Amino acid sequence: MMSLRTRRWIGAAALVAATALLAACSSGGGSGNSSSSSSGSKSTFDPTAPVKMTYVSYGGTGQQAQIDAWQKPYSEKYPNVTFANSSPPDPAQVKAQVTSGQVQWNAVTTAPYLASQNCGTLYQKLTIPNLTASDYDNGIIGDCYIADFRYSLVFTYSTDAFPDPAKAPKTIADFFDTKKFPGKRGIVPTIQDGFLETALLADGVKAKDLYPVDVDRALTKWDTIKSDTIFAANPGALLQDVTSHQVVMEMLVQARTQAALDAGAHIKPVWDQTITSIDGLAIPKGSPNTAAIENFYSFLLQPEQQAKMASLAGVAPVNKQSKPSYTANGNLVNAFGPANTGTTVPIDADYWGKNINQATSKVTTWLAG
Secondary structure, X not given: OOOHHHHHHHHHHHHHHHHHHHHOOOOEOOEEOOOOOOOOOOOOOOOOOOEEEEEEXXXXXXXXXXXXXXXXXXXXXXXXXXXXXXXXXXXXHHHHHHHHOOOOOOEEEEOHHHHHHEEOOOEOOOOOOOOOHHHOOOOOEEOOOEEEEEEEEEEEEEOOOOOOHHHOOOOHHHHHOOOOOOOOEEEOOOHHHOHHHHHHHHOOOOHHHOOOOOHHHHHHHHHOOHHHEEEOOOHHHHHHHHHOOOOOEEEEEHHHHHHHHXXXXXXXXXXXXXXXXXXXXXXXXXXXXXHHHHHHHHHHOOHHXXXXXXXXXXXXXXXXXXXXXXXXXXXXXXXXXXXXXXXEEEOOHHHHHHHHHHHHHHHHHHHHO
């Protein structure tokens, strides 16, 4: 019978491989910081027309926060617009729908680099109305995506396993030290969330020297704890591992780390060098109701909606005018706030937009090996 570890590796390898399907058919594209880019939409938003929008994200607490922060208030403002939620946002499904001409998804979560690579071929070029360019940093508004929030990969450990703060993990290198800190680790091996950069930082590479990424060196570092690591297929699966005490330390995205705390998990963040990134939303090319989706994207990028999402999910807003109010647990895991006594290391999305293919192939082979 296939072991749990093997099933985990296969599931994680499938996740990385699915991401590669879009990367392999890239057509270029790019990102900017203007409030709009060249449009593929010839229509304008009609608030009186009935629209049912299929919104696809990762499910769980993160998607529920998006429903509460963005969808419900949008439908209150525009009663003719309703939402149907689905998950996960499988890149292979985007490709299948677009190439078959049977596009059923409207708003889809995607890594910004994937949208940029496939801009104009698999993803629709966007015109987002009513945005003030100065409210957003470079790379937040792309030709074929918007960044809807910032997040981090939070390193936490079980205080049940390591109850003495003086003897608990304190650095990113400690995640890879199974002699000093025995027990199972957990991570989702997603390249755009910092899977490779994490290993390099732990191996002594300075943050300023991470790029170009030495994939082989990173995987060699992961080799040192491969047998002690659960490579979860997605953040929801890793959240279950955390709350069911299957791991003694984990690197889990910020929203799910807050969810673990909210569920009563006895975990504590390690603020050393924390990887940060941006989440993206795009529109599959050929999707109906593009103007309505663009109007919705403009709505969720406004300060109030950004603040509500950040407050609910424990992530950070992309609108610089937004003033979120976090829960106690949200503050504990907010890498962008005062709780973080270490440093943040942002992912270079432009680098991965140009170099993801070879890295994905190596990581997929490594996971399955």
